[in-house]
Amino acid sequence: MIEDRSRSLLELLMNVSREVATALDLRTVLQRLLYAALQHVGGERGSIVVMDDLGKPVDATIVFGTQFHDHTTQQLRDTVERGLAGWVVQNRKSTLVTDTSKDNRWLRRTDDSADKSGAKSAICVPLLARDRLVGVLTLVHSIPNSFNEEHLALMQAIADQASVAVLNARLYTESQRTARVMSALAEAAAAINTSLEITDVWRRILNQTMQALQVETVALALIDHDSNDLIFQAAAGHNSGSIPGRHIHNGHGLTGQVITNGLGLIVPSVKQDSHYSEVDKFEGIEMRAVAIAPIQSQGKVIGVLEAVNPISGAFDPDAMVVLAGLGSLAGTTIQNAEYLNRIQKAHQRYLELFEDSVDMILITDWEGTVLESNRQAVLLSGYSKEELRALSIDQLHEVKWNRTGLNFETLKRYDECTYESGLLKKDGSSIPIEVHARRVEFEETDSIQWIVQDVTERKELDALRDDMIAMIYHDIRSPLGNVVSSLEMMGELMPVDETLTSMLNIARNSTARIQRLVNSLLDINRLESGHQIIDQNSIDPQALIRESIRDVVPAATGRQQIIENNMTVLPLIWVDVDMIHRVFINLLENAIKFTPVAGRIRISAQTDGVFVKFSINDTGPGIPPADRERIFDKFIRVRGRDRTVGLGLGLAFCRLAVHGHGGEIWVESEPGKGSTFWLTLPVAQKKTTGQLKRKTGRLTMNER
Numbered sequence: 001m002i003e004d005r006s007r008s009l010l011e012l013l014m015n016v017s018r019e020v021a022t023a024l025d026l027r028t029v030l031q032r033l034l035y036a037a038l039q040h041v042g043g044e045r046g047s048i049v050v051m052d053d054l055g056k057p058v059d060a061t062i063v064f065g066t067q068f069h070d071h072t073t074q075q076l077r078d079t080v081e082r083g084l085a086g087w088v089v090q091n092r093k094s095t096l097v098t099d100t101s102k103d104n105r106w107l108r109r110t111d112d113s114a115d116k117s118g119a120k121s122a123i124c125v126p127l128l129a130r131d132r133l134v135g136v137l138t139l140v141h142s143i144p145n146s147f148n149e150e151h152l153a154l155m156q157a158i159a160d161q162a163s164v165a166v167l168n169a170r171l172y173t174e175s176q177r178t179a180r181v182m183s184a185l186a187e188a189a190a191a192i193n194t195s196l197e198i199t200d201v202w203r204r205i206l207n208q209t210m211q212a213l214q215v216e217t218v219a220l221a222l223i224d225h226d227s228n229d230l231i232f233q234a235a236a237g238h239n240s241g242s243i244p245g246r247h248i249h250n251g252h253g254l255t256g257q258v259i260t261n262g263l264g265l266i267v268p269s270v271k272q273d274s275h276y277s278e279v280d281k282f283e284g285i286e287m288r289a290v291a292i293a294p295i296q297s298q299g300k301v302i303g304v305l306e307a308v309n310p311i312s313g314a315f316d317p318d319a320m321v322v323l324a325g326l327g328s329l330a331g332t333t334i335q336n337a338e339y340l341n342r343i344q345k346a347h348q349r350y351l352e353l354f355e356d357s358v359d360m361i362l363i364t365d366w367e368g369t370v371l372e373s374n375r376q377a378v379l380l381s382g383y384s385k386e387e388l389r390a391l392s393i394d395q396l397h398e399v400k401w402n403r404t405g406l407n408f409e410t411l412k413r414y415d416e417c418t419y420e421s422g423l424l425k426k427d428g429s430s431i432p433i434e435v436h437a438r439r440v441e442f443e444e445t446d447s448i449q450w451i452v453q454d455v456t457e458r459k460e461l462d463a464l465r466d467d468m469i470a471m472i473y474h475d476i477r478s479p480l481g482n483v484v485s486s487l488e489m490m491g492e493l494m495p496v497d498e499t500l501t502s503m504l505n506i507a508r509n510s511t512a513r514i515q516r517l518v519n520s521l522l523d524i525n526r527l528e529s530g531h532q533i534i535d536q537n538s539i540d541p542q543a544l545i546r547e548s549i550r551d552v553v554p555a556a557t558g559r560q561q562i563i564e565n566n567m568t569v570l571p572l573i574w575v576d577v578d579m580i581h582r583v584f585i586n587l588l589e590n591a592i593k594f595t596p597v598a599g600r601i602r603i604s605a606q607t608d609g610v611f612v613k614f615s616i617n618d619t620g621p622g623i624p625p626a627d628r629e630r631i632f633d634k635f636i637r638v639r640g641r642d643r644t645v646g647l648g649l650g651l652a653f654c655r656l657a658v659h660g661h662g663g664e665i666w667v668e669s670e671p672g673k674g675s676t677f678w679l680t681l682p683v684a685q686k687k688t689t690g691q692l693k694r695k696t697g698r699l700t701m702n703e704r
Contacts, residue, residue, distance in 0.1 A: 026050065026166075026173040030061035033137070033162045038063065041123070041155050042146065043139035048127075049079050050135040050170055055089070058170070058317075083107025084124045085136045092133060094125040094159075096152045099144040121146040123155045129163040134170060198337045202234035205305070205330045210237055212322050213315070215307040217285055219243050220330070221255065222295070222303035230255055230304065238309075239284040246282075253279035254292055255304050262301050264293035264324050266315055282308065291315055293323040297331035305330060360423075360433075360452035363442045366408060368392040368399075371447060380454060382426035393450060397421045397433060404437060411439050411448055423452060432459045465634075466525070480518065484511050509554060516582045520653040523579060524634070527656040533579070536661075538572040538684035541612055545603060548584035552592060559597050563588070566604040573612055574684040575661055583657050586650040587616045587677050594620030594675070611663060611680040622671040631667070654679070 023029050030048045038046055049060045057080050079085045087105045088095060100106040101119035111117050121144050127135040137159050141147060202220055209218045217237035221230045228250040235243035248255055254275060258264060267273045267290045281287055288309050295303040305327045310319070354361060360380045363372040373388045381388065381396065393399060400419040404410050410417055416438040422430040436451040487508055527533075549563055556563055573580075591601045595618045602617045623631065634652040658665040658679050669675035
């Protein structure tokens with residue numbers, strides 16, 4: 001009897017093993033195993049839940065009579081977390097329940113009530129393969145006490161025999177699923193990355209999503225950088241025409257959850273989901289099921305990819321894996337497409353600026369051969385674009401090699417240079433130009449950019465100014481001398497009268513200013529021509545400053561300003577006394593002009609034994625950084641608060657005069673906090689005796 005029973009059990013196990021071993025598809029293996037268990041053990045219904053290595057349910061088969069039934073994720077979760085199957089999973093032990101109404105481990109449902117199916121009998125066993133829990137098998141009989149220990153032992157034997165087959169089928173199914181996902185993503189990547197034109201990229205992403213997930217409608221939305229709203233850029237499929245341009249405010253709806261959490265979600269039944277709202281609906285589309293995945297690039301969510309209504313009625317278990325993968329691919333491709341789009345627009349803007357520039361622009365290689373030229377280059381040179389490409393840069397103008405460096409070595413160090421030259425036109429004529437050269441990358445090639453500005457009008461204007469200056473000097477100097485002599489004689493012959501004396505002093509001060517201007521114009525011409533300063537003498541800087549202050553006191557008094565003389569004992573300086581006297585007067589008058597009424601002007605100096613460094617500080621509006629070098633150029637006028645003042649020659653003369661003495665002059669300023677002009681003048685090195693008298697006769701100092 002025992003021998004027959006053992007033989008029967010062995011045959012049963014061999015049949016079960018043969019049934020489950022001949023299939024690799026997990027669902028087929030589960031169905032065969034469940035049928036075999038119901039057939040040989042008994043019962044009216046049963047279930048098998050398969051679990052992964054982390055203990056999470058991944059698949060299941062449920063049988064009522066001879067019919068297989070669908071299941072939901074929540075049902076699987078309830079099965080392995082609570083009830084009889086949950087106890088088996090936690091303890092990894094088989095169990096027999098003869099009467100479910102008397103066992104608290106049984107998860108009671110509505111069907112278990114006494115007026116319906118009532119109490120039952122159940123067997124639940126773990127599926128263990130190589131000490132790995134791969135699932136749990138449950139059989140249920142509608143009549144209590146239908147199962148006994150013998151049924152439990154038989155059930156355990158079947159489970160032990162089939163566990164390895166279930167594990168292998170699960171692993172095979174997982175590998176097949178992974179292969180399908182990888183294949184789908186590989187195909188999608190190949191299709192998506194064939195173009196970087198942004199609208200074409202959107203279209204390819206949508207097509208691949210629709211094909212991979214087999215859905216009715218797909219849509220792509222990106223986050224707007226300004227408003228943070230989600231804006232749908234493109235859509236495809238059933239009734240998708242109204243989707244592009246739709247806005248969803250940041251954080252609203254299911255898409256807001258996806259963007260905030262950075263995780264995708266699936267709504268298998270829109271009608272039963274409490275989180276689904278009006279914001280998530282698409283006009284003209286009956287939303288049954290929705291899957292949404294973030295579009296990510298460089299770890300940042302930039303949008304969402306949404307799939308609506310799977311054709312089969314439900315999303316596959318791999319749907320979110322595929323959709324999330326497509327979202328990652330889409331993010332990288334969209335970002336690259338946007339970068340390319342910005343680069344193309346920037347390149348187009350550069351080409352437009354290049355062509356429309358009012359200056360002549362040439363691009364050459366490092367041999368000097370012209371590679372590209374703009375419209376102005378053709379107009380100015382008289383050559384066509386093709387003719388210019390046959391020329392070298394030194395055939396178009398005289399290159400100042402001392403500025404560019406031999407073989408353009410200076411430019412190769414990324415230094416820029418500017419110089420004046422002459423453009424040799426096609427008709428043989430030449431025009432004055434200013435050239436600005438620098439190293440650039442043009443069409444992905446290391447090149448030199450030459451910006452050539454026609455300065456013909458500026459040169460003509462400079463010539464007119466020089467002629468005017470010469471005319472002023474020669475035509476005004478002689479009659480001005482007569483005026484000065486006449487004023488001196490009138491001062492000696494006139495009777496003492498306070499009013500007349502005041503008027504005479506005003507006339508003297510005014511003519512003195514005109515004389516200084518005329519002499520400065522002459523000095524500018526001489527110094528620019530390279531003449532050396534030869535009339536130099538030693539003088540006490542304190543005396544020079546005192547007399548300069550005395551000459552500008554009337555102007556400062558009229559504006560209620562105070563001039564502070566903070567000079568200390570200093571060595572004699574070696575200078576052209578009249579010229580440097582005019583330098584200080586120019587700087588003081590400049591400070592008076594820009595210092596507010598009742599303001600303060602300070603003069604100080606120090607020495608290092610070789611030079612004396614002077615500073616003249618005012619409390620005016622200050623000088624903008626862009627003007628601090630330009631103010632020393634000729635005819636550059638600094639704008640006052642209300643109007644532009646001066647001829648623009650005073651500071652130009654100061655710089656030429658100071659440089660002519662071997663010194664330096666510069667300005668330090670902060671807008672709103674005044675300016676400080678600094679200059680250095682050489683210390684007198686030789687000690688002599690005698691008297692030094694300035695031409696005006698007012699300043700006399702002992703020489704050292």
